[in-house]
Amino acid sequence: MSRCLTAAFLLLVLWAPGAHPAGDRIWSALVLATNEDPSTPIPEPLKKFAPVIEKVFGYNSLYLLGQKKRDLFYGSEQWLVPSKEFFFKVQCLSQGPTSYTLRIELYHDKNLLVTTEARLARDSPLYIRGPAWGKGQLIFLLEVR
Amino acid sequence: MRNFDETDWAKTKSLLREHLTAPGLEHPDFVNSRVLEEIERQGKPSRPAAFPLRWLAWSGIAALLTAGVLTTIVLPQQAGRRGDTEFISQVIAARAESPQLSVSEFRAPDKRGVVIWIEGAEYIPAENSVR
Numbered sequence: 382m383s384r385c386l387t388a389a390f391l392l393l394v395l396w397a398p399g400a401h402p403a404g405d406r407i408w409s410a411l412v413l414a415t416n417e418d419p420s421t422p423i424p425e426p427l428k429k430f431a432p433v434i435e436k437v438f439g440y441n442s443l444y445l446l447g448q449k450k451r452d453l454f455y456g457s458e459q460w461l462v463p464s465k466e467f468f469f470k471v472q473c474l475s476q477g478p479t480s481y482t483l484r485i486e487l488y489h490d491k492n493l494l495v496t497t498e499a500r501l502a503r504d505s506p507l508y509i510r511g512p513a514w515g516k517g518q519l520i521f522l523l524e525v526r
Numbered sequence: 527m528r529n530f531d532e533t534d535w536a537k538t539k540s541l542l543r544e545h546l547t548a549p550g551l552e553h554p555d556f557v558n559s560r561v562l563e564e565i566e567r568q569g570k571p572s573r574p575a576a577f578p579l580r581w582l583a584w585s586g587i588a589a590l591l592t593a594g595v596l597t598t599i600v601l602p603q604q605a606g607r608r609g610d611t612e613f614i615s616q617v618i619a620a621r622a623e624s625p626q627l628s629v630s631e632f633r634a635p636d637k638r639g640v641v642i643w644i645e646g647a648e649y650i651p652a653e654n655s656v657r
Contacts, residue, residue: 411656433634437641446657466656479612495629495644497620505615506639515652 405481405503407471408524410448411463414440415517430506430522438510438518446519453481453525466490467511467521479503481525487511501525615640622646 412427414434420441423431427443435441447463455476461469470486480502487495487509499507503525511519551557617631617640628645650656 413656430639433636433639436635464657477612480615482618489647493623494627494647495620495622495642497629497631497642498618499615499620499640500618501615502613504638505613506634507615507617508634508639508641510641510643512644512647512650514650514654514656519650519656 405453406450406526407453407459407461407481407483407501408448408450408522408526409461409463409469409471410522411446411467411511412520412522413444413446413514413517414438414520415442415444416440417442427522430508433508434520437508438520440518444517450526461523463521467519469521469523471523474498485523487521614638617642 410426412430412434416439421444423443424445426448427434427445431443434443449461449463451457451459451461451471453459453471453473455473457471457473459471461471463469466489468488470488472484473481474484475482477500480500482498482500485497485499485507486493487497489512494511495509501507501523506522506524509521509523511521513519614633614637620629620631620642622629622644626646626648630643630645632641632643633639634641
């Protein structure tokens with residue numbers, strides 16, 4: 382009896398999952414950044430990105446044009462379509478304890494604009510400066526959550 | 527005084543011997559066997575518990591050590607201390623898929639994010655929908 386319990390205990394310890402990121406998702410957003418006086422309130426999902434966008438791209442007002450979230454796991458291939466015009470193909474090449482290595486393709490309509498291979502860590506976003514639209518600039522955001 | 531007590535006590539003892547007798551048992555063999563059983567039971571060492579606390583503690587320590595050793599052997603990259611860079615995104619490679627586009631990448635000023643800067647993308651008029 383006691384031997385069985387010992388074996389079960391050891392199996393449980395050995396089987397216990399490690400510090401592997403599980404259930405992570407990739408979030409993508411299409412943002413229009415403009416300069417307005419006075420600046421417009423920042424939408425809630427973009428609040429944490431606003432300081433970097435202002436510093437890097439020089440815009441004080443943000444509009445969330447679209448967003449999409451997909452599950453992320455090793456071997457997955459997802460289409461992220463934050464808008465009808467712009468979308469991403471995201472392929473998960475490898476999965477590490479703290480990050481995912483992804484091949485990301487950015488499409489405008491049916492045209493492939495950029496291919497990138499990036500290691501994305503959780504809560505460490507990727508900003509992509511897209512084309513100018515109207516009076517503003519399109520910015521793409523990708524983040525593992 | 528003492529002599530009086532001793533003689534008194536001797537008298538009492540002789541009187542008790544004469545008049546006080548042990549009561550007879552109805553089933554002496556049965557009582558005797560029960561008494562012997564009880565003596566035998568108390569003489570035996572107590573049975574150890576199935577999981578003594580000390581044994582459990584040692585097995586826990588051994589299991590943790592085993593887990594640590596196995597982690598180091600099987601997953602060496604996870605056993606070591608992780609650097610801060612492992613928690614920050616990084617662009618490994620980026621290329622433009624059109625000749626009029628150029629791409630550069632740099633770290634965001636907050637040191638958390640990373641930026642891909644596409645230059646040369648065609649302007650989209652406001653009347654064209656991008657949603």
